[in-house]
Amino acid sequence: MKLELAEDDRPPAELSLEEYLSSSYRPDCDFVDGQSEERNVGTFNHSRIVMWLICNLSDTHEPLEVLALPSLRMRVAPTRVRVPDVCVIERTSPHEQILTHPPLVAIEVLDEEDCFSATIRKLADFRLFGIQNIWVIDPEPRYVYRYTAVGLEEVKTGELTVPETPIRVVLSELFAELDRA
Numbered sequence: 001m002k003l004e005l006a007e008d009d010r011p012p013a014e015l016s017l018e019e020y021l022s023s024s025y026r027p028d029c030d031f032v033d034g035q036s037e038e039r040n041v042g043t044f045n046h047s048r049i050v051m052w053l054i055c056n057l058s059d060t061h062e063p064l065e066v067l068a069l070p071s072l073r074m075r076v077a078p079t080r081v082r083v084p085d086v087c088v089i090e091r092t093s094p095h096e097q098i099l100t101h102p103p104l105v106a107i108e109v110l111d112e113e114d115c116f117s118a119t120i121r122k123l124a125d126f127r128l129f130g131i132q133n134i135w136v137i138d139p140e141p142r143y144v145y146r147y148t149a150v151g152l153e154e155v156k157t158g159e160l161t162v163p164e165t166p167i168r169v170v171l172s173e174l175f176a177e178l179d180r181a
Contacts, residue, residue: 011036017079021098028071030122031081037118039083040111041071045139045178046085049109052177053086057167065091066104066167074099074106076129082122085109088133088167102130104162110138123147133162135169142175 011025013036020031030037041047050070057068068088075098076082088105106126108119119136126134127147134147135155144155160169 010038017081020081028073028083030083031079032121033079040113041085043111046109046111048177049137049139049174050085052174053107053109053169056169056173057086057088066165067091072099072103073097074103074126074129076125080125082125082129084126088162102132104165105133105135105167106131107135107137110136110140112140120152123152135160137174139175139178142171142178144171 011020011023011029014034015031015036016034017031020036025036027039027041029039054068054070057066066088067090068086070086071083072087073081073083074087081098084106086105086107086109087099087103088107089099089103093103094101108122110119123134123136127149136145136147136152138144144160145152146155146160147153155171158171160171161167
């Protein structure tokens with residue numbers, strides 16, 4: 001039996017914003033100033049962390065006050081669209097197909113192939129867009145960071161929270177998901 005590979009569904013390196021916005025790619029990519037930028041997704045640890053975040057951030061709030069969504073496009077600038085691994089929006093916020101309003105949280109789960117400088121540029125775009133809670137999770141060494149106005153800060157408190165909301169991620173519970181695999 002011969003294994004047939006799916007057609008290559010990646011975007012061209014250069015494309016217009018209109019072409020990007022009217023197309024879908026698997027996996028989706030970022031759009032930065034007329035260029036597509038691939039996102040590294042698909043490893044087991046990456047997927048487990050994303051799944052855990054979506055389930056736990058959506059299920060723990062009664063009544064459901066927030067939605068944790070995977071890979072939702074955000075128009076962070078006129079010529080830039082970024083796709084975080086997970087974003088958390090208020091249930092009452094506008095339900096846009098492509099976000100034009102900053103979510104409560106943007107989360108990047110790192111993959112071993114992620115480039116530090118490209119990740120920092122993406123995080124800076126999130127910050128300029130107005131996202132106040134930007135979290136970076138590195139599953140392999142089990143480090144977690146917040147990206148703030150002063151840069152990356154390692155989280156040493158054992159949890160991630162959003163002030164004045166019920167949003168809370170206990171890091172030991174998050175990483176225990178990898179141990180169950």
